[in-house]
Amino acid sequence: MGKLRQQVNKWMMQNLELPADVVMDLPRITMIGQLHIYIENHRGVKAFSNEQLTLKLKQGVLHIKGSEFVIKTILPEEILLEGTISSVDFENE
């Protein structure tokens, strides 16, 4: 059932030109150089320290690594992180 729905969504995205983050509930990540990272559609903070932020996603987690991290704003589905970002990794569980 879930598989079918995912395929329908994928088809809608490709053929109806709907944005993928809306249709498939994927995170939308906006980065400004290394300074800011703005993530929409996250599912909560898993771990947070000076050098690393781990965010829960609908599927899997997102690791953001760097230094001098500060969460400027955090809302139920959005987060703005400031610092020096060195890497953004996806990890599918």
Added chain:
Amino acid sequence: MKTKWNHLKGYVRVEIIGQDSSSFINTCIQSGISLWDIQPLDDNRALVSISVSDIQRARSILKENKLKIRIKEKKGTPFLLKRMWKRNGFILGMLSFICLLFLLSNMIWNINVTGANPKTEYELRKAAVELGVIKGKFIFLLPNVREIQRDLTEKMDNVTWIGVTQHGTSYRFEVVEKEIPEAKQVTGPRHLVATKEAVIHSVFVEKGQPIVGVNDYVKKGSLLVSGLIGKEKKPQLVSAKGEIWGEVWYQTEVEVPLNTSFQTYTGKSKNRHYVSLFGLNVPVYGFSEGEFKDKTETLNESPLYLAKWKMPFSYIKKEIRETDGVKRSYSKAEAIEVGKKMAKKELSKKLPHDAKINGEKVWQQNVSNGKVKLTMLYQVIENIASAQPIPIQQGE
């Protein structure tokens, strides 16, 4: 924008001590408590900003997660005000200083009178006091300069004109006094001469030798009564005195329009009060326009001053008065009648008090462009004598 709002409401920087601060963040967000500027210090400490209104709810969540809280900084307007209130004496002093400066700079400090002699100055100051122009009065409570000037000029009758100017906190009255020449008793020898072209009507000589008789025609400047009397060989000099009445013709032109429209006030009026802020007029009291069909509006602005600077706000009083249009029309005969009266009035302004109008005649009259134009001739009997001193030749 959001951070500005938080700043206004006030927020605290708190240190959260204990493991697993991320679960605290998640719970907070899910229960609608907003957090920002989250800065991890080390493994079990993090610095977080929370708005004041959310702090109680955050505390209970912290208890559930077995975390400790320590308030580090209090930021935003409420805390700033609280801190400032500790130095309230300082603030009150500053405010009262501004208030005092404001009040003092809207007070009359000085009244100068120039151009008046001590007596007139005393009277003027007294009249000014009656109008309320007193040292220590607030300027914004007084009528404006124009009105003061008009009222003062009306009150003082030995003064031709009073100029009222306001320089900051001082009023200056410039006075032009009426010069009432004292009738000088001429004692020196003199002739009497004619002031204008005339036919002599009657002669009354107190002193001197009359030269002219009744019905004589005299030109301007011709000798009427000589100050030389006695024998021709040995004349005596006297101060000639007398009244010579002459018949003088005057010509006056008047125009009377047949149709005239006037505006009169009906007596109904409405006042509106405004406070002007940076050129924007905010109505304060009196909101109806009066619903008058015809009206005139007068604006009366009294600006406020702080020291020498005009403040961007002022008090404006708007007076709306109902007017009524009245039309007046004359027939031709009426217009001529009115014209005659007008001409006579105009003439009597020019004539000395003791002159007498003996006869009048319509010289020309024509109607054009809705106007009656009259040229009137008047026969006036007036005193035409004026003194002319006789130069005394020295050494004779």
